Amino acid sequence: GAVVSQHPSWVICKSGTSVKIECRSLDFQATTMFWYRQFPKQSLMLMATSNEGSKATYEQGVEKDKFLINHASLTLSTLTVTSAHPEDSSFYICSAPHTIFYNEQFFGPGTRLTVL
Amino acid sequence: GQQLNQSPQSMFIQEGEDVSMNCTSSSIFNTWLWYKQDPGEGPVLLIALYKAGELTSNGRLTAQFGITRKDSFLNISASIPSDVGIYFCAGDDMRFGAGTRLTVKP
Numbered sequence A: 001g002a003v004v005s006q007h008p009s010w011v012i013c014k015s016g017t018s019v020k021i022e023c024r025s026l027d028f029q030a031t032t033m034f035w036y037r038q039f040p041k042q043s044l045m046l047m048a049t050s051n052e053g054s055k056a057t058y059e060q061g062v063e064k065d066k067f068l069i070n071h072a073s074l075t076l077s078t079l080t081v082t083s084a085h086p087e088d089s090s091f092y093i094c095s096a097p098h099t100i101f102y103n104e105q106f107f108g109p110g111t112r113l114t115v116l
Numbered sequence B: 001g002q003q004l005n006q007s008p009q010s011m012f013i014q015e016g017e018d019v020s021m022n023c024t025s026s027s028i029f030n031t032w033l034w035y036k037q038d039p040g041e042g043p044v045l046l047i048a049l050y051k052a053g054e055l056t057s058n059g060r061l062t063a064q065f066g067i068t069r070k071d072s073f074l075n076i077s078a079s080i081p082s083d084v085g086i087y088f089c090a091g092d093d094m095r096f097g098a099g100t101r102l103t104v105k106p
Helices: none
Strands: A006-009 A011-012 A019-025 A031-040 A047-052 A067-073 A076-081 A092-098 A105-107 A111-115 B004-007 B010-014 B019-026 B032-037 B044-049 B055-058 B061-065 B072-077 B085-090 B098-104
Touching: A006 A092, A011 B098, A019 A031, A019 A092, A019 A111, A047 A067, A047 A111, A067 A111, A067 B098, A076 A092, A105 B032, A105 B098, B004 B072, B004 B085, B010 B019, B019 B085, B032 B061, B032 B072, B044 B055, B044 B061, B044 B072
Parallel strands: A011 A111, B010 B098
Antiparallel strands: A006 A019, A019 A076, A031 A047, A031 A092, A067 A076, A092 A105, A092 A111, B004 B019, B019 B072, B032 B044, B032 B085, B055 B061, B061 B072, B085 B098
């Protein structure tokens, strides 16, 4: 089956630093990937749609200058949390769609970010 | 955007019992999806529905795409401890319902 990986699985950083999270589709190509954020005991909130070769599409209320997304290749999308603050601490999850059934998503294992 | 309402928010059941949860949307969907998330992991797709009225099973799980295309339900029969987790519905726009947290007592 299709596998999506994320790296790192967890990261702790100081306030004001930037953190990069990678999302890779391991055995299939993904021209589109999705980034979600999940706070404890809450649902997944769609942050942005990452598009290979073009700019990401951000959901309303998500600051594009704070959450930089780069879809560098057909198998890699990165999310950079710039100037991280404690309120950015969350579980960040990426997904990539099935190559035929686009609405079916394969999710990565998530990255837990803790900002001190 | 489309609003997804998922209920119940949580369920505490005894092993062996059946479970039912549902989602409703403010708009018509062409696709309904049900995912399960275990603690500290990403969601995993359980069932995808593409046609109004469609009833699809995956082992002990059964899901239906409502006739109005604005709702869907997921049933789990004869629950077991490993069914514990959070179940989410999702529609066409990649957005998720609030989730149903299932606890199964052995």
